[in-house]
Amino acid sequence: MKIPPEITYRNLDKSEAIDNLVHEKIAKLEHICNYINSCHIAIEKIHDRPRTGSPYRVRIDLTIPPGHELAAEKNPGEGIQYQPLEAVIRETFDAMRQQLTKITQRQRPSEQANRHTEAQENTAFVTKLFRENGYGFLKTLDGQEIYFHHNSVLHNDFDxxxxxxxVNFSWEQGEEGPQASTVKIVDKPGVRVGKSSETLVEPPLDWQE
Known part of the structure; x- marks a missing residue:
């Protein structure tokens, strides 16, 4: 994200649990779209004792190139009385996620045609690995981050x-952004893997994690 996310609290105190939840949800939006320009979240307590619905209102404003402005807001006025803040935050981020997914799906085909070669689309390096939880993230040669699950690693090679x-990989669009559907090891740092006929992948000189 070009500009750090801005989170404001009105008429209520910030708690560590709420702040962690918000940052977790922001990270998931960035997995869907890794070129968000700015993000502003406003969390507000608007009633102390509403007759119906939640006393909270949550609004998210995003900007992404080339000039798209997205907004999602939840102010549950009906339904469950005193709906907790965590639920309102999750509902608001779900609404934003749906908008962001639709717009990135429309943009992605043309962007890939302009920004990727066929080899780049299918070549990446492991940059994050959560072995105990069974997943990780790849980064393509042009910097796109791709989620993968241990089940997608061929030949049971996750370990x-x-x-x-x-790695070489194929990807598909998941609910929360692009994810690898197959992952095949090509080489490991300093170690030749696979048949001798396979070509080792060399990152470009300016590639960084």
């Missing part, structure tokens, strides 16, 4: 992955 392992 052989390390940070920096080079």
């Amino acid at each position: 052989r992955l390390e940070i920096g392992t080079g």
